[in-house]
Amino acid sequence: MNIRFDNQVAIVTGAGAGLGRQHALAFAARGAKVVVNDFGANRDGSGGSSEAALAVVEEIKQAGGTAIANGANVADLAQVQAMVAQTLEAFGRIDILVNNAGILRDKSFHKIEMSDFDAVLGVHLMGSVNCSKAVWDTMRAQNYGRIVMTTSAAGLYGNFGQTNYGAAKAALVGLMNVLHQEGQKNNIRINTLAPLAATRMTMELLPPAVQEALKPERVTPGVLFLCSENAPSKTILSAGGGAFAAATIMEAAPFYIKDADLTPECIAENFAKISDWSTAQPYESADQEIQRFVQTVLKG
Structure with missing residues (x-):
């Protein structure tokens, strides 16, 4: 089975660097027309520049692919709606959405400011909601769509100092679960990636040898699989360094007490x-x- 995306259009958010860049390059290499979205912000969400997205678009074009850049802040619904309108005007359809954009504002709970909570949930959770909502009607009309959320071990299992990030990442699994049910009849499949990769968001935490092993490109094949025609739905796929594992939420049998x-x-x-x-x-x-x-x- 050869997974290709010819004649398909993919939007990848946060695609100016790290995982998103690798995702965008890989989709283009396999035939997709790619919208490279990146707000160009710093790791904490401050600032903004279109240079990173434009550089990835140029990489794709130099390799013979098709891509356009977009600088929407995914936390801003109006900007996301404009991005989708730009995509439809340029390419006429949207087959794939990879919700990858994210920021970090790590602090222990007793030190964290609520503005740090709002900012992180705004990008990770509401950014994914905004983008998914903006493409939803198009995918329903096409009777085809593939959407990937990006969660984290911090959300699935917990990580000290990341209450805002962990809460947002866990919420994305709930979003996937419901959208899976609502999208089934229109062949819209929703999955969630839990990546482990050496990016600017994790560099400070990983020694050099681990950084080398956990290159972002060793995660990207998992995204391509989750966006393929025969992809599963409602799947959490943990991925890092070329290793992959399905994750799930389970519940013990109810125990009755009179x-x-x-x-x-x-x-x-x-x-x-x-x-x-x-x-x-x-x-x-x-x-x-x-x-x-x-x-x-x-x-x-």
């Missing part, structure tokens, strides 16, 4: 059974989880 024993002490006494992961399973929808609870309760 009213006569329904106390916190009884929960404590039976917590080993309540948290018995050998009974765990993922759910396709909230309805499945609710049904399992209701069946357990009615049986009890």
